[in-house]
Amino acid sequence: MRFGGLTAVGDVSMRVHDGEIVGLIGPNGAGKTTFFNCLTGMYIPTEGRVTLAGEQLPPKPLKVVRAGMARTFQNIRLFGNMTALENVMVGRYCRTSSMALTSVLRGPKFRREESATRERAQELLDYVGLGKSTELLARNLPYGDQRRLEIARALATDPQILLLDEPTAGMNPKETEETMHLIFKIRDSGLAVVVIEHDMRFIFNLCDRVLCLVRGSVLVEGTPGEVQSDPRVIEAYIGGDDADEEEDA
Numbered sequence: 334m335r336f337g338g339l340t341a342v343g344d345v346s347m348r349v350h351d352g353e354i355v356g357l358i359g360p361n362g363a364g365k366t367t368f369f370n371c372l373t374g375m376y377i378p379t380e381g382r383v384t385l386a387g388e389q390l391p392p393k394p395l396k397v398v399r400a401g402m403a404r405t406f407q408n409i410r411l412f413g414n415m416t417a418l419e420n421v422m423v424g425r426y427c428r429t430s431s432m433a434l435t436s437v438l439r440g441p442k443f444r445r446e447e448s449a450t451r452e453r454a455q456e457l458l459d460y461v462g463l464g465k466s467t468e469l470l471a472r473n474l475p476y477g478d479q480r481r482l483e484i485a486r487a488l489a490t491d492p493q494i495l496l497l498d499e500p501t502a503g504m505n506p507k508e509t510e511e512t513m514h515l516i517f518k519i520r521d522s523g524l525a526v527v528v529i530e531h532d533m534r535f536i537f538n539l540c541d542r543v544l545c546l547v548r549g550s551v552l553v554e555g556t557p558g559e560v561q562s563d564p565r566v567i568e569a570y571i572g573g574d575d576a577d578e579e580e581d582a
């Protein structure tokens with residue numbers, strides 16, 4: 334993905350399997366979120382392709398979601414004035430005929446679908462541990478719960494792969510621990526999960542495999558143990574090259 338003269342994501346190739354958690358780490362500006370934006374059709378990549386279960390995905394967010402890829406955002410993007418339940422229901426609408434004539438006519442089919450959507454949304458709130466917050470406005474939920482609500486909304490789209498962009502940012506240790514268990518539960522249900530995180534303890538305890546991105550390229554890929562002990566990763570975080578360049582300047 335190039336922006337003018339800047340290659341934000343260049344040499345990155347990633348394959349994720351069902352039931353696997355892959356971590357994406359790297360210093361600020363490495364290209365992690367841009368990579369997610371390319372996968373989910375929010376950016377049209379200058380080069381490269383994204384496939385899901387062998388099918389190439391077009392760079393169109395709604396089509397990507399319908400194909401089975403869902404995500405959460407670094408900066409929470411909920412509908413603040415809607416309840417927790419309604420936020421999850423919104424995620425579900427990509428699987429219903431809510432935008433079709435049935436919804437305009439509001440006939441029996443619409444009512445059946447609406448009731449099934451509500452039921453599924455409630456199930457998902459229970460699943461992420463927000464079963465008691467159904468009727469609370471999203472903006473009034475504690476920060477950690479808002480992040481969990483985003484995950485519930487993403488799951489409402491029935492994804493095969495879930496992309497989480499800094500799911501524990503701003504969380505206290507207890508919430509971080511709960512989030513780890515939630516992600517394990519999601520993985521155990523058969524989904525593929527990719528997680529961007531700056532919290533190294535979290536990522537190394539969570540993931541089966543980790544990729545470290547630096548300046549748009551994969552610097553190191555391996556098991557948490559391999560990546561954790563690789564001196565290049567430590568150097569990338571300390572900012573060896575950049576610091577040298579700044580000194581030279």
Ligand SMILES: Nc1ncnc2c1ncn2[C@@H]1O[C@H](COP(=O)(O)OP(=O)(O)OP(=O)(O)O)[C@@H](O)[C@H]1O
Pocket residue numbers: 336339341359360361362363364365366367368407
């Ligand atoms: N829409 C855009 N237009 C121009 N440059 C962009 C755009 N989006 C991202 N970039 C640039 O691409 C590079 C990668 O940014 P990105 O946000 O993907 O990094 P990141 O690894 O997610 O960083 P962080 O950990 O701070 O979130 C940065 O240099 C950023 O300024």
